[in-house]
Every structure is written in structure tokens, then in C-alpha cells.
Amino acid sequence: MIRVSCGKLAVYILEWGGGIEWVVEGHGAAITAELRQRISKGQTQAGLKSGTYMGRGSLVSVPVVNRGVAQRVRVGESVLARIGNTPLLHMERIARELAQARDVEICAKAEWFNPGGSVKDRAALSMIEAGLASGALRAGKTIIDATSGNTGIAYAMIGSAMGYPVKLCLPDSASPERKKMLLAYGAELVFTPGDESTDGAIRRVHEIVAGDRERYFYPDQYSNDANWMAHYRTTANEIWEQSGGRVTHFVAGLGTSGTFMGTTRRLKELNPRIRCISLQPDGPFHGLEGWKDMATAMRPAIYDDGLADENLLVSTEAAYVMVKRAAREEGLLLSPSAGAALVGSLRVAAGIPDGEKAVIVTVFADSAAKYLNERFWDEG
Amino acid sequence: MAVKVIIPTPLRVYAGKRDSTEVSAGSVAGALAQLTAEFTELKKHLFTEQGHLRSFVNVYLNDEDIRYLAKEQTVTKDGDTVSIVPSIAGGCSGNSGQASR
Known part of the structure; x- marks a missing residue:
């Protein structure tokens, strides 16, 4: 695979049995135009005959550079194109009691729908x-x-x-x-x-x-701005669109802090009144995979503790109880950290004043698939 | 019986920054009881109010999960090592922190 740089884009030129195709990582029509110009200037590989432009998540266009050669239209998509655009699940039963007393809805991004199984x-x-x-x-x-x-x-x-x-x-x-x-x-x-x-x-x-x-x-997820930028560019906008702009609260756990930082920064741009609540384990010793007790752990460089409107602590035990409830009441097998995100969201919901409408959105980082051997399933 | 107890990094702040301590005990339960008697702040991090080991706390005796031995009643002998490891991603498979040192 040969990589050709094209402005901010990464263009991969893949050679396959007698042909060549381009895979472009990026978005939209501007990209197509930019690359087309570049190809027309002869700046790409000599001998390029036809190409498939894969924008992230969609087939953008198939330009024919040399009409003398039959073009190959690709069927199917790259596994990488399936990253993001996860479903926003509505909690139907777990929040029902709360929702009866208040006008609150709780939704979560089901991040195990990503091909690698997590956010x-x-x-x-x-x-x-x-x-x-x-x-x-x-x-x-x-x-x-x-x-x-x-x-x-x-x-x-x-x-x-x-x-x-x-x-x-x-x-x-x-x-x-x-x-x-x-x-x-x-x-x-x-x-x-x-x-x-x-x-x-x-x-x-x-x-x-x-x-x-x-x-x-060494990407260094704890210090790399591209970590939180991923959520600024994708997660936040998906939440905004999937909630029809109705999201009022965003709740997420802190690990590298990328999910919370990026999503919060973008949501606050879209609507400064959205309240953003970060969650942490209730101490340095816990069983919430990927979460950090910021007071005692190595502090990620990308973490800004001034961004959250509020910070809540969740115990591992409370998360375990919620994981079991979600399995039996919502048909969702959640990881302990996703269970903890739901605990935090329910706590936020319980604090919504009467007469106030709230659409609380959280992130379920992954499913129970990797945690089924943990002891808590058999205890209590 | 002289038993070495390995204290996990996140808990060392509650154990005078020590990474391990020597106790004299004939069982894992005894070793943990001595540990928490020496460093009282550790107790609430390791045990529930009812005195049970918290469900994300995994304890190993010489690289064997005590879950698969006699749990907290597992007998210890001279020179044994007890390790305390938080359950992250489904627990351990017999190689605790000690194994790679």
C-alpha cells in the first residue's frame, strides 16, 4: 500500500490483481474535487487507471481518469467506514419510574456497534x-x-x-x-x-x-488532541442530530477524558445551555475499566478539569447492580463502565427539577462481552 | 507463617507508600486481616461494610486466583505471596502482577 498525501487527506493507493484503487480517508465532495485536481495534475502514481473514492461512511464518487480502461466500482465497504454513527438507544424501562414523575428521557450511544466493539x-x-x-x-x-x-x-x-x-x-x-x-x-x-x-x-x-x-x-491517547477531536467531530454531532437538537444533558465517564472533552466542547458550541457532567470512580481502587480517579492517577494532558459543569462519583458496586438491571430490564448487556454511566445518568435525572424537560445522553463505551467472567454476575 | 502481601499501586497511598508488607498468617483471610490491621485505611477499599471482599477485588496466592482455591480460607505457608489486583477486563488468568517482575 502506498500513501500519497493530498492536503489534509490520507490517500491510500492499493494495488490489486492488475488494477489500482484509491481509498481516501476524509469527508465529502470537496475532497473529491481536491483529489481530482491533484490527479489531473499528474501528481499521483503514474499508471493510475481508475479509482474508487471511499469517503468515510459513504461512496463519494467514482471518477474515471482514463476512459480507455474499464472502471471498477467497488461493492461493499471498508470495515473502517463502519466506525462511528452508532445507534442512540432510548432507555425504555430503567428510567420509567423517574420519567413518570418528571419529563425526562435517558439515551445512550451504543458504542459496541463500532467494529472493534468499543468507543x-x-x-x-x-x-x-x-x-x-x-x-x-x-x-x-x-x-x-x-x-x-x-x-x-x-x-x-x-x-x-x-x-x-x-x-x-x-x-x-x-x-x-x-x-x-x-x-x-x-x-x-x-x-x-x-x-x-x-x-x-x-x-x-x-x-x-x-x-x-x-x-x-506513539499516538499517546492521553496527550493527543486527535483523541478528543474524534468526539468533537463525530460523537457530539451524532448526538445532536440523533436527538433532533433536544439534548439537554451530556454525561460521560473520564478515562483519557477524550470522550468527555471532545463531545462537551462541540455540544456547548451547538447549545451553550447543555449541561455536561463528568463521572469518575469513587476512589483510586475500582473495577471500572478505562476510568480514572483523576486525583490520584497519572493525569491525562488532554484533561481540562474546568470543562465539566459537575462531576459525580460512581462506585463499582452500583455499576454492577445497574449492569444486571440493564441485562434484565432493557435487553442490554453492558460493561461495568457503561453501567456506571447509566448510574450517573439516573442520578442526573433524579435531580431535574419538576416541570423541567430533560433529554440526558450518555455513552456506553462497550458491552459486557469482555466482562462475562467477572465475579459480580454470580454474586448478590 | 511469613507471607508477603503485594499492595497494588492505587492503594499504596493508604499503606505508607509501601509496595508490599510481610505478615504472619495461616490463611489468605488472616493475611488480609493483618494487612488491614496494620494499614486501617485499606479496609474500606478492600472489603464491603459486611466484611466481604469487594466483588472487583481479585486476590491471588502465588499466581493462583483464590476463587479457584479455597477462596479466603485458602491456607498459606511460609514464603507464600498474596497479591491484590483490581478486576479490570474480566480478571486474571493465573499470572498476577508478580509474574512479570
Whole structure:
């Protein structure tokens, strides 16, 4: 695969049995025009005959550069095109008691509909695209990062789909299923002590990258603006459109803080009156995958603690209870962190004054699929 | 019995910044009781008000999850190591933090 830079776009030129196609990562018609101009100036590969323009999520157009050769229209789409545009699910039964007393609705972005199974597909793709655009990621480089799991799965999937090797440092307390999934995508794994959590994994990445800077592309999800920008560009606008602009409250947990930062910044631009509430675990020792106790953990550089209108603490136990309820009352198998997001949303709903309408939107980062071995399912 | 208890990073602030401590106990329950007696602030992080191990707290005896042994009644012997690891992503598969050190 050869990459041609075209303004802010990443253009991949893929050669297949006797033909060539272009895969353009970006949006819309302007892109098509820009690329067409570039091709007409002869700045792309010699011998390009026909092409398929894949805008993210839609087939934009199929320009024929050389009419002497039959054009190939692609059927189907890239797995990467399925990242984002997740459903906004309406909580039908769990919020019913509250909704009877108040005019409140609770909805959640079901992020397990992303092809890698979690919200992290958005941030990982955004950071990889930014790396390709800046040249920090190019042929021969390995993508490396520290991850408690979901971001790793996203990197491993995207790296595989784009043809870049992926190396991940993760706590060895990660579940066997997750390790197997990463290995299945072809990622190389470096284990760090489980009791040091993701902080230990981050330190290990720093050591590895310091040893060979040229070899690695280190997106560093905790410090990379492309992380929160993914949510600024996609998650927030989807919430706005899917709620018909009716969203009044946004609730999300803090890990890297990317989801909360990006979505909040954009929603506040769309309607400054939207209240944005961040959630954190109730202490440094917890079972909410991907969440951070900001007071004691390594603080992400992208985190701005002044952005939230309010911050609520959620206990792991409360999240577990909610996960079981959602499974039996909503037909939803949620991860503990998604359960915690629902706990926080219900608490926000309970605080809505009488006579006030509220549409509370939260983010379910992933499903229960990777957490079915946890003890809480069998307890209490 | 001299048993080493590994304290996970997030809890070290409640244990005088120590990464481990030596206790004398004949069972995992005894080792944890001594640990929380020495560092009283740890108790509420590890146990519920009813005194049960919180459901996201995984305890390992020499890399074996005590869930699959005799739980908290698992017998300890001289030189054993007890590790406390928060359950993240489905718990561990027999290799606790100690294994990679």
C-alpha cells in the first residue's frame, strides 16, 4: 500500500490483481474535487487507471481518469467506514419510574456497534489519521501505545486493516479473552505488572519509544488532541442530530477524558445551555475499566478539569447492580463502565427539577462481552 | 507463617507508600486481616461494610486466583505471596502482577 498525501487527506493507493484503487480517508465532495485536481495534475502514481473514492461512511464518487480502461466500482465497504454513527438507544424501562414523575428521557450511544466493539475505535482512527497526515506515521513504522484494552483492540484492528504493525503495552491483569483478541489481530503484546494498572504500561511505552524513536509511532491517547477531536467531530454531532437538537444533558465517564472533552466542547458550541457532567470512580481502587480517579492517577494532558459543569462519583458496586438491571430490564448487556454511566445518568435525572424537560445522553463505551467472567454476575 | 502481601499501586497511598508488607498468617483471610490491621485505611477499599471482599477485588496466592482455591480460607505457608489486583477486563488468568517482575 502506498500513501500519497493530498492536503489534509490520507490517500491510500492499493494495488490489486492488475488494477489500482484509491481509498481516501476524509469527508465529502470537496475532497473529491481536491483529489481530482491533484490527479489531473499528474501528481499521483503514474499508471493510475481508475479509482474508487471511499469517503468515510459513504461512496463519494467514482471518477474515471482514463476512459480507455474499464472502471471498477467497488461493492461493499471498508470495515473502517463502519466506525462511528452508532445507534442512540432510548432507555425504555430503567428510567420509567423517574420519567413518570418528571419529563425526562435517558439515551445512550451504543458504542459496541463500532467494529472493534468499543468507543475507542473513534479515537484510535482519529489519532492514526492525524499521524498519517502529519507524516509521524508512515511505511515501516510500528504503532505503539499503552492501553487497558479497548484502545488496543482498536489499534490492532485498524493497524491490520491499514497494514501497520501494532505493539501494545498492557497490564497483565487484562483478561485472557482480550489478550487473545489482540493476538488474533496480529498485535505484539508487552505485559506490565497488573498491580500497576495502566500507569505501569504507560511507563513501559516511554522506555521502549525512548530506545528507538524512529521505529515507533506513539499516538499517546492521553496527550493527543486527535483523541478528543474524534468526539468533537463525530460523537457530539451524532448526538445532536440523533436527538433532533433536544439534548439537554451530556454525561460521560473520564478515562483519557477524550470522550468527555471532545463531545462537551462541540455540544456547548451547538447549545451553550447543555449541561455536561463528568463521572469518575469513587476512589483510586475500582473495577471500572478505562476510568480514572483523576486525583490520584497519572493525569491525562488532554484533561481540562474546568470543562465539566459537575462531576459525580460512581462506585463499582452500583455499576454492577445497574449492569444486571440493564441485562434484565432493557435487553442490554453492558460493561461495568457503561453501567456506571447509566448510574450517573439516573442520578442526573433524579435531580431535574419538576416541570423541567430533560433529554440526558450518555455513552456506553462497550458491552459486557469482555466482562462475562467477572465475579459480580454470580454474586448478590 | 511469613507471607508477603503485594499492595497494588492505587492503594499504596493508604499503606505508607509501601509496595508490599510481610505478615504472619495461616490463611489468605488472616493475611488480609493483618494487612488491614496494620494499614486501617485499606479496609474500606478492600472489603464491603459486611466484611466481604469487594466483588472487583481479585486476590491471588502465588499466581493462583483464590476463587479457584479455597477462596479466603485458602491456607498459606511460609514464603507464600498474596497479591491484590483490581478486576479490570474480566480478571486474571493465573499470572498476577508478580509474574512479570
